[in-house]
Amino acid sequence: MALTSSHGSALIERVAEGRLSPAQALRWLSEAPGGQGSHSPAPPAATGTPASDEPSGxxxxxxxxxxxxxLESLVGLHRVKQAVRELRAYVEIRQRRAAVGLACEPLVLHMAFKGNPGTGKTTVARLVGRMLKALGVLPKGHTVEVERADLVGEFVGHTAQRTREQIRKAVGGVLFVDEAYSLARGGEKDFGREAVDALVKAMEDHRHELVVIVAGYHQEMELFLNLNPGLRSRIPFIIDFPDYTTEELLAIATEMLRVREYRLTPEARERLASALLYHRLAGWYPFGNARLVRNLLEAAIRRQAVRLQGAGAYSREDLMLLRTEDIPLDQAGA
Structure with missing residues (x-):
C-alpha cells in the first residue's frame, strides 16, 4: 500500500510551518515502508523547533x-574559555536533538560580556562569530563592532535609522556593541534609549540569523541590562571577563613584543612588572589590562628610539632590545 495522501499533506504542512525540516521529511520518506508499497507509519511528529534552527549542513x-x-591559545581567560566551550556543546547537542526529531527550544544566543578594558571581550566576540559559522548556526559569522556614536543620532527618528543600518550590516553574524551602557546615559529623553529599543526588537526579529553581544564594565552593564524590560530576558548568556594577573600581562607583553620584533632584558621585565603593579595598587578604575600593557610598551618603544638616536651608533641587537630605562611607570611615559 502506497503512502496515503493524508500523510503526504501532513508532511507538507509541517515543512511549510517550519516545524519539520525538508531534510527530515526526505529522510522519513526514504525510510518509510509505505514508500516501498507496504503500510506506512504516521509522519514524524513536529519537533517544536523551526527548521531554520536545525543543522544546515x-x-x-x-x-x-x-x-x-x-581560543585556547589566548593568555588566561580560563572561565571565559570554559563558557565558550559550554556554548559550543550546547549548540552541538541541540543540533543532534533536532536531527533525531527531539523537541528543542528556539536557539537564542545573544550575550553580555562584562569586564574591564583590555580583557579580551572584542577578541572573544570575533571568535564566537566564527565558531557559530563553523557550527552552521550563522551564515556569515562576521562581526560588526559598534559603539554609541554609531547608533545614536542627533534628532528624533535618526537613531532608529542608524541602529537599523548597523543591524542590517550584522545580519548573518555578530553585532558587538561595545560600552553598551553608554546608551543608558542622558536620562529619559536621551536618544540612546531609542537605540536600545531597536536592538531589543532586532534580537527578536532576527534571532535565527543574528547574535547581539553587548559589552562593558561590570557595574555599568548591570544597570544597562535593567534599562529595557525585554533586554535581560533576551540575553541568556552572560560572561564575566576577569582582570589579568601580573604574570598573564607579562606573557601578553612578551607576545606583543615578539610580533613587533622587540624583547625585554630581565631587568626591563621586572620594571614592567613594577609598572603594572603600580597601576593596579593605585586603584585607578577601570584597570586597563592588555590595553595598559600596549600603551606602556608603545611608550617604551618611543623612549628607546630617543635613547638610540642620542647614542648615535647601535647594532641590530640594540634595535630590538628594550632596557630598564625605556620602561615608564605610567602610560604617559613618565
Missing part, C-alpha cells in the same frame, strides 16, 4: 578546530 569541522585552537 554548513558545518566546517576544520574551521571549527582552528577557532577553538585560537
Amino acid at each position: 554548513g558545518r566546517d569541522p576544520e574551521a571549527l578546530a582552528q577557532v577553538m585552537a585560537e
Whole structure:
C-alpha cells in the first residue's frame, strides 16, 4: 500500500510551518515502508523547533578546530574559555536533538560580556562569530563592532535609522556593541534609549540569523541590562571577563613584543612588572589590562628610539632590545 495522501499533506504542512525540516521529511520518506508499497507509519511528529534552527549542513569541522585552537591559545581567560566551550556543546547537542526529531527550544544566543578594558571581550566576540559559522548556526559569522556614536543620532527618528543600518550590516553574524551602557546615559529623553529599543526588537526579529553581544564594565552593564524590560530576558548568556594577573600581562607583553620584533632584558621585565603593579595598587578604575600593557610598551618603544638616536651608533641587537630605562611607570611615559 502506497503512502496515503493524508500523510503526504501532513508532511507538507509541517515543512511549510517550519516545524519539520525538508531534510527530515526526505529522510522519513526514504525510510518509510509505505514508500516501498507496504503500510506506512504516521509522519514524524513536529519537533517544536523551526527548521531554520536545525543543522544546515554548513558545518566546517576544520574551521571549527582552528577557532577553538585560537581560543585556547589566548593568555588566561580560563572561565571565559570554559563558557565558550559550554556554548559550543550546547549548540552541538541541540543540533543532534533536532536531527533525531527531539523537541528543542528556539536557539537564542545573544550575550553580555562584562569586564574591564583590555580583557579580551572584542577578541572573544570575533571568535564566537566564527565558531557559530563553523557550527552552521550563522551564515556569515562576521562581526560588526559598534559603539554609541554609531547608533545614536542627533534628532528624533535618526537613531532608529542608524541602529537599523548597523543591524542590517550584522545580519548573518555578530553585532558587538561595545560600552553598551553608554546608551543608558542622558536620562529619559536621551536618544540612546531609542537605540536600545531597536536592538531589543532586532534580537527578536532576527534571532535565527543574528547574535547581539553587548559589552562593558561590570557595574555599568548591570544597570544597562535593567534599562529595557525585554533586554535581560533576551540575553541568556552572560560572561564575566576577569582582570589579568601580573604574570598573564607579562606573557601578553612578551607576545606583543615578539610580533613587533622587540624583547625585554630581565631587568626591563621586572620594571614592567613594577609598572603594572603600580597601576593596579593605585586603584585607578577601570584597570586597563592588555590595553595598559600596549600603551606602556608603545611608550617604551618611543623612549628607546630617543635613547638610540642620542647614542648615535647601535647594532641590530640594540634595535630590538628594550632596557630598564625605556620602561615608564605610567602610560604617559613618565
